[in-house]
Amino acid sequence: MGIAILDNDKSTVSILAEIIDEMGESPCPFTDKDKFLGAIDPKSHCVAVIADDFLDVIEGTKQVYPSIEILAMGSLDGSRCIQAGAAHHLGKPFSADSFRQVLQTLLIGMKARPVSENGSFIAADRSMQRIIEVLDKVAPTQAPVLIQGESGTGKEVIARYIHKHSRRSSGPYVGINLAAIPDTLLESELFGYEKGAFTGAYATRVGKFELADGGTILLDEVTEISVGLQAKLLRVLQEKQIDRVGAKSSLPVDFRVIATTNRDIEKDIQEGKFRSDLYFRLNVIPVKVPPLRARRDDILPLAAHFIAKVAKREGMQEKILSPQAKEALLGYEWPGNVRELENVIERSMILTDGPEIPPDIISFGMQGSQEPAGAYAAVGTTIHDMEKKLIFSTLESVDGNRTKAAVLLGISIRTLRNKLNEYSAKGQNSDT
Template sequence: MTFRILVADDEKNIRSGLAKSLEMDGYEVVQAEDGQEALRQMHKTEIDLILADLRMPKLPGDKLLKKVVSAYPAIPVIILTGHGTVDNAVEAMRDGAYDFVTKPVNLERLGLLVKRALSRRELARKHQELEAEISRLGKQKLGAEILGKSTIMHHVFELLKQVAPTKASVLITGESGTGKELVANAIHDQSPRNKAPLVKVHCAALSESLLETELFGHEKGAFTGAVNQRRGRFELADRGTIFLDEIGEINQSTQIKILRVLQEKSFERVGGESTISVDVRIIAATNRNLKEEVVAGRFREDLYYRLNVVNIHIPPLRERPEDIPLLAARFLKEFASENKREILGLEPKAAMALRSYSWPGNVRELRNIIESAVVMSKYSYLGPDDLPNYVTSRGNENDIRIKPGTPMTESEKLIIRANLNMFGGNKSRTSEALGIGRKTLHRKIKEYGLEAELDESSVSP
């Protein structure tokens, strides 16, 4: 794309000379003889960067700067100043100017400043595009925390929308940190039961005896310390939804009781004789392979099939790198606001490192890393130095996980993506490393839908 630069200076020769120099560097240039004309030009056309003389009639550069910072905060402003007004230019930088140059202008230095400032402008544009994408995806009403535009996440969203209005039990599978609880939230929110409670039980956090009491409640005197009657989570979830996280951790005795609730919609409290009837939808989640647990005799087969009426599998983050810019942008914005930090985005190298990392901790790990980087960074844009060494190290860029049974086409896609990431998107070096022709690489990039990933070289909130 061609950047458009506005040059505002009341001296025609300087204005024209700067414009000619910038045009030779490939930029489109708009000229203005004073600050008021500069504002008029900005209202008429999109401007990417402003060069403004500090002393101009009608509206001087410092006042123009304040108006631009207020109305167009993403547009960088470089101040032009004489030697006698350097102190004023330094003050303008405190007011939001990107930098200043003294007259007579060193065109080489100015060219470097312009290039650097426009790279920040491009990051700001990426920010706007990501904001729009996040807003568009948010209108899907799948829960504010669920975000993704990858093909595999689109399949998850479609399945979620289809199953949410029903009464079917749902088993959510996926590695730790992929967002299984968020999917459970979305299913409940989009169901006819959303006016009733969504009760959550983290099964792995409770001992066997405590879990049974937690789920089904107990009567007064049922055991030592049971001084009062207590309702369990199934009772509290009546007419609503219960979410049983890490269902694979429960023992056989509790499995039988949950199976009964699914079959008969009733149970007894611990130490009680009265049968309690409930209308509860069960959503369960696990990071285990329950089929293997059934074969090993640790999980009841009948309960497995009762829970697994609909299975929603949440893919690990490493299998959907195209979602990382959106997730990073959302987390960055959230933590920048929460911690009152002026963090505007990620530098391209940091963004590339995030996409190249294998993310064993999935979305939860990404969230924690972005929070730490936002808190500790001293700059407006997060760079590679703000990320942990294990994320930015070159070794992680070559970390390709291909499970046995993965189709050849998917394996090839993973290998091509990893090599493109390692060489910074350079197709010549990638094709050479892979031992294939450049035309073949182009065809496979298009075939596997990797073009968008190559275009996303920065992440902003």
């Protein structure tokens, strides 16, 4: 397996290539971003060493090819590289030894990793089996799929399943959560921008549609975008071409689109919040995922699956559910669906000492993955920072759904949008 290197500076690239060669691995050097993007491929590269000013390349590579580990190098902000998906950041100037060591650690870590982490899709209930029958027919085609279902029902799992069973499975799978990104940034996220398109656009940026060329793009929470952007999206779907922001001409792109929503999209259309022509484009194949409470035969198989998953991850013995614990799981309504079940099982596994999970360990209605807000309130934290953290953790807990987050926070959706815009504007200033 090769190790790709990308740096503007020729001599840095050749020094790195030499060290990699000495380590008995095969270096693939690049000084040009576009050539790198055209060549990078998980079939030939396991690690990419990328100069840290190529933040967009780091992010794009990791999004499209999650199996490729990225080592970012340079003198910029390491934490931003890690956020963008790099496994490590090594500052410049660096010593040959430290580079060797970091690379070695990455390579060893990769060999220890299980081959297929995302391969498991549990569908024991009759209703889910029927959905799989549909998916198996639809996956190999080019048809757009709209997946509807409550938060936590497994919409993203289904989108991946479709991609994996499609003729595009060796191509990229690119997901974007449209609820989590402020409107002001969304257009350039989706379509990219040309260098100089606006203040701060120092380099050309490739958008998600372009990254998905030859593969599948998942538009997660598609109902959350503004009506203006809906029109642009419709055009891209119709014409299969994109315009980077600030570009003079369009680029053809070959993608298959899958969209998800946890809202009542027909109602949004009636209320004029979602364009019906866009809906018809996306909804060629509708897939409605039932809530967990409507497919109770999935509950115990999913629980067993998550028990095995936690056991493996934590290196602990698998445990069994006591009969009363099973009853408790089967009797619950699961408003948070499969995601909530996963949290409940994870918590129960960790809190149970013996080999059997008793019923009293199982507690519902807690947001397992959320830290209590009080944990943030260290003296010295500003109210502004507290507020920002609270907003982001609330958004996370409702899967990026801004409407629900606004309700939980007790503010209007408009206020929420304004605050998110404000944070992203500040983030941009301090980066540049």
